[in-house]
Amino acid sequence: LAPLYLQGAEAERVGEAKQGYVQLREILEHPKKNNLHARLVAELLLSEKESPEEEIAAIVACGEASIPSLLQLLQSDSFTSTLFPGYGFAHELAAECLGRIGHHKALYPLFEQLGQGDFFAEEKTLRGLKALGEPAKQFLLKKMQSLPYGEENIQAAMALMEFAEDRIVSLAALELLQKEQILKYPVLFSYAVLLLGPVRDPILQGHFQAQLASLFVSSYIHLQFIMLRFLIFLGFFQYPQLFFQIQNYYSYF
Numbered sequence: 615l616a617p618l619y620l621q622g623a624e625a626e627r628v629g630e631a632k633q634g635y636v637q638l639r640e641i642l643e644h645p646k647k648n649n650l651h652a653r654l655v656a657e658l659l660l661s662e663k664e665s666p667e668e669e670i671a672a673i674v675a676c677g678e679a680s681i682p683s684l685l686q687l688l689q690s691d692s693f694t695s696t697l698f699p700g701y702g703f704a705h706e707l708a709a710e711c712l713g714r715i716g717h718h719k720a721l722y723p724l725f726e727q728l729g730q731g732d733f734f735a736e737e738k739t740l741r742g743l744k745a746l747g748e749p750a751k752q753f754l755l756k757k758m759q760s761l762p763y764g765e766e767n768i769q770a771a772m773a774l775m776e777f778a779e780d781r782i783v784s785l786a787a788l789e790l791l792q793k794e795q796i797l798k799y800p801v802l803f804s805y806a807v808l809l810l811g812p813v814r815d816p817i818l819q820g821h822f823q824a825q826l827a828s829l830f831v832s833s834y835i836h837l838q839f840i841m842l843r844f845l846i847f848l849g850f851f852q853y854p855q856l857f858f859q860i861q862n863y864y865s866y867f
Contacts, residue, residue: 639656655687685723690704709727759786778809
């Protein structure tokens, strides 16, 4: 029916998707002409399972040798469409595999995927980054703190929420909050506040309280306090003393 109802770019897109299925089936039908990793990726994309654990496990078992094929899949724009093999989940599946393999080569490609898909795709990418462990944490910390501030800082701070129980991450967030420029970036500011959870040292809490006090002389004060009200309403602060300290500031408004 597609030729009857679709024209132009839409018809071309359907044709490309059909060709994608043909190419993957050819890979499986001619195993001697294609390497193992290409066949395993083809099996993953053609799987009709809701959770293709066996296919993922087979790719992960190949280790680092599977990374080129997975990166190629992750960086392909075509497979984001539900028309193509993988039904739009190809990037999520690739991120899942890369995270489980746990190789540093997957770091930047995974990071680049943040903000490119929907909530569920992002969750897979974040899990993939977390699975890379310490190298991912150090990479994200560097990105979060790098200048000039921009979208990459925000994406890194968001990804560091996967490491939010790590004291090193919380201290880095506290250091970031002491930078005057952060007040011009409300989303980054908010993520930095959320990363403070494990900081229970009274001295470090005092540093943050002093930072809040400095907001009174900022031209961005109104916006920042609206955001802090929202965060407190959601109950994100994990230390009651600081929670009530921030609430006390609101008595001035």
